[in-house]
Amino acid sequence: MELVCPAGSLPAMKTAVDNGADAVYFGFRDSTNARQFAGLNFNDKRAAEGIDYAHQRGTRVFCAINTYPQPEGWEMWKGAVDRAASLGVDAIILADMGLLDYAANRHPDIPRHLSVQGSATSYEALSFYKNTFDIRRAVLPRVLSLDQVRGVAKHSPVELEVFAFGSLCIMAEGRCYLSSYLTDESPNTRGACSPAKAVRWQETPQGLESRLNDVLIDRYGKGESAGYPTLCKGRFEVEGNVYHAIEEPVSLNTLDLLPELQALGISAVKIEGRQRSPAYIADVARTWRHALDNLAANPGMFTVEPLWRNTLSGLSEGGLTTLGAYHRKWK
Amino acid sequence: MMKLSLGPILWFWSKQTVFDFYANAAEWPVDTIYLGEAVCSRRRELKPDDWFDLARDLKACGKEVVLSTQTLIESEADLRRLRRICDQNEFMVEANDQSALQVAIRNGIPFVTGPSMNIYNVATLRVLAKQGLKGWNLPVELGRETLDQLIRGLKEEGLDLPAEVFAWGFLPLAWSSRCFTARHYNLPKDNCEFRCIEHPDGMELRSRESQELFRLNGISTLSGSRYDLMRELPDMERMGVSTVRLSPEHLGMDEVVKRFDQVRRGEVPATDPLQLVEAPPCNGYWYGKPGMELVGV
Numbered sequence: 001m002e003l004v005c006p007a008g009s010l011p012a013m014k015t016a017v018d019n020g021a022d023a024v025y026f027g028f029r030d031s032t033n034a035r036q037f038a039g040l041n042f043n044d045k046r047a048a049e050g051i052d053y054a055h056q057r058g059t060r061v062f063c064a065i066n067t068y069p070q071p072e073g074w075e076m077w078k079g080a081v082d083r084a085a086s087l088g089v090d091a092i093i094l095a096d097m098g099l100l101d102y103a104a105n106r107h108p109d110i111p112r113h114l115s116v117q118g119s120a121t122s123y124e125a126l127s128f129y130k131n132t133f134d135i136r137r138a139v140l141p142r143v144l145s146l147d148q149v150r151g152v153a154k155h156s157p158v159e160l161e162v163f164a165f166g167s168l169c170i171m172a173e174g175r176c177y178l179s180s181y182l183t184d185e186s187p188n189t190r191g192a193c194s195p196a197k198a199v200r201w202q203e204t205p206q207g208l209e210s211r212l213n214d215v216l217i218d219r220y221g222k223g224e225s226a227g228y229p230t231l232c233k234g235r236f237e238v239e240g241n242v243y244h245a246i247e248e249p250v251s252l253n254t255l256d257l258l259p260e261l262q263a264l265g266i267s268a269v270k271i272e273g274r275q276r277s278p279a280y281i282a283d284v285a286r287t288w289r290h291a292l293d294n295l296a297a298n299p300g301m302f303t304v305e306p307l308w309r310n311t312l313s314g315l316s317e318g319g320l321t322t323l324g325a326y327h328r329k330w331k
Numbered sequence: 332m333m334k335l336s337l338g339p340i341l342w343f344w345s346k347q348t349v350f351d352f353y354a355n356a357a358e359w360p361v362d363t364i365y366l367g368e369a370v371c372s373r374r375r376e377l378k379p380d381d382w383f384d385l386a387r388d389l390k391a392c393g394k395e396v397v398l399s400t401q402t403l404i405e406s407e408a409d410l411r412r413l414r415r416i417c418d419q420n421e422f423m424v425e426a427n428d429q430s431a432l433q434v435a436i437r438n439g440i441p442f443v444t445g446p447s448m449n450i451y452n453v454a455t456l457r458v459l460a461k462q463g464l465k466g467w468n469l470p471v472e473l474g475r476e477t478l479d480q481l482i483r484g485l486k487e488e489g490l491d492l493p494a495e496v497f498a499w500g501f502l503p504l505a506w507s508s509r510c511f512t513a514r515h516y517n518l519p520k521d522n523c524e525f526r527c528i529e530h531p532d533g534m535e536l537r538s539r540e541s542q543e544l545f546r547l548n549g550i551s552t553l554s555g556s557r558y559d560l561m562r563e564l565p566d567m568e569r570m571g572v573s574t575v576r577l578s579p580e581h582l583g584m585d586e587v588v589k590r591f592d593q594v595r596r597g598e599v600p601a602t603d604p605l606q607l608v609e610a611p612p613c614n615g616y617w618y619g620k621p622g623m624e625l626v627g628v
Contacts, residue, residue, distance in 0.1 A: 127433050128430070144508065181504055
């Protein structure tokens with residue numbers, strides 16, 4: 001299985017390459033990709049330098065252009081596909097059907113990967129994308145249980161990549177409009193969920209409050225650690241009870257599932273987190289490299305070393321990890 | 332004149348409630364009715380044959396009937412239900428997911444796309460038109476300006492693809508493998524006791540300052556405010572919108588349909604307010620603002 005690591009900056013990309021990534025993925029410095037953060041991502045010059053660095057060391061580079069262009073943005077998104085092509089990336093990660101069509105016709109020799117934002121959760125959906133745009137690989141949304149992944153993998157017409165570690169989206173990706181309902185930006189339109197520009201922190205007599213476009217997302221008492229106000233991870237009131245009504249702030253960690261994922265024929269495991277620091281990327285990449293090497297060397301004897309688990313827990317949201325939807329009980 | 336449609340029922344209602352609702356709807360001035368379970372595979376008050384019977388009855392009453400497919404497809408059982416819906420040639424299908432696109436295209440049946448299908452540009456519509464697309468819904472997070480550009484773009488390319496706009500009701504905003512109603516009751520999803528049947532309009536989720544944010548409805552999350560584009564009907568007509576979608580609610584739907592019908596016929600000013608069940612109105616998406624906002628009232 002291939003280890004696919006995030007690169008939100010040139011230092012992060014080099015770090016991922018140095019710490020054992022088989023492939024890295026990046027986006028341009030605009031809203032054409034699903035991690036539009038201030039100060040993050042690549043201009044053409046930095047991208048060229050990173051790609052050169054990676055290729056010299058045998059690491060492949062994917063470019064994510066996985067938001068949905070509206071008519072006004074069509075030329076810019078199309079331009080992003082052309083830029084990725086001329087930079088010599090090894091694959092373009094796309095979600096929009098119009099852009100997939102454009103890439104397939106204009107740059108047929110550059111492999112197309114279906115982004116998780118393409119919302120393909122069944123082999124029928126994968127067949128649609130394969131037949132229509134000849135995609136080579138698809139990233140599966142984080143909503144499927146391991147049994148369901150098995151069902152998809154058995155009949156999949158394309159390579160599959162699954163999320164292994166990082167932030168956990170609990171909604172079917174590519175089809176979640178919660179962020180644009182509260183703010184004016186969503187992953188689909190602007191590559192942003194709960195955008196930083198809409199976040200406000202405020203000390204109050206009741207505690208530290210986090211707000212998104214003035215909506216109270218959470219309020220923390222003394223001693224509680226505060227997290228970024230991703231709107232689905234707030235505490236809300238439903239029928240008189242205040243609780244994490246949608247999701248707790250935890251991270252996905254699938255180390256324990258590696259042997260099963262390999263047995264299913266999964267081609268690659270993906271690390272989430274282009275918004276993370278190079279130091280974070282170094283620890284995560286190194287840990288997963290060890291785990292995958294261990295799996296390859298000892299098929300049938302794989303065990304998760306405590307050090308890996310501790311390292312990854314220390315890097316997780318709230319120090320907590322979950323198997324997410326892969327684990328049926330999570331629901 | 333623009334057509335009026337009733338979207339699929341997004342809530343979990345008893346079989347009798349569903350039958351009563353459509354018995355009434357047969358008499359309402361709606362042109363198109365979308366039928367079927369679009370949200371949760373565990374909701375089986377109506378069997379597939381019940382839906383087909385309903386579809387034939389409503390067709391006999393002069394309604395155009397479209398069969399809606401489930402939005403989040405996760406299992407082989409989900410695919411079996413999807414194939415059943417697409418294994419006929421009496422009715423058009425509303426594809427709410429790419430799995431449905433694949434099956435409809437393979438079977439060579441005509442299809443339209445629902446609001447959860449990501450259609451953000453003309454190139455996407457062009458691709459689907461080649462494969463049998465007969466109409467499409469604007470994704471709920473897109474607004475007037477984008478819709479106008481899309482309709483113009485289609486005209487320029489000579490593509491005749493009628494546009495439908497979700498214009499009234501709680502907006503479907505997200506789908507998950509997790510069931511939030513079951514979570515509220517501390518029940519596992521696989522043994523959920525079908526508690527969402529007790530919440531025919533969903534469960535209100537509020538901020539700790541009592542701001543209505545969302546409605547939890549099984550695996551889906553809807554807007555806490557009710558989207559209402561009644562005032563925009565004249566504008567939609569000018570732009571060339573073909574159909575205006577109203578999303579079913581179990582109370583007062585006859586009044587809603589009646590008023591939208593009067594407005595589309597120009598019998599009542601579009602600005603006359605219509606407030607039935609307590610829920611704040613919103614229209615932000617239409618104006619390119621946060622969806623929850625209310626602009627210009």
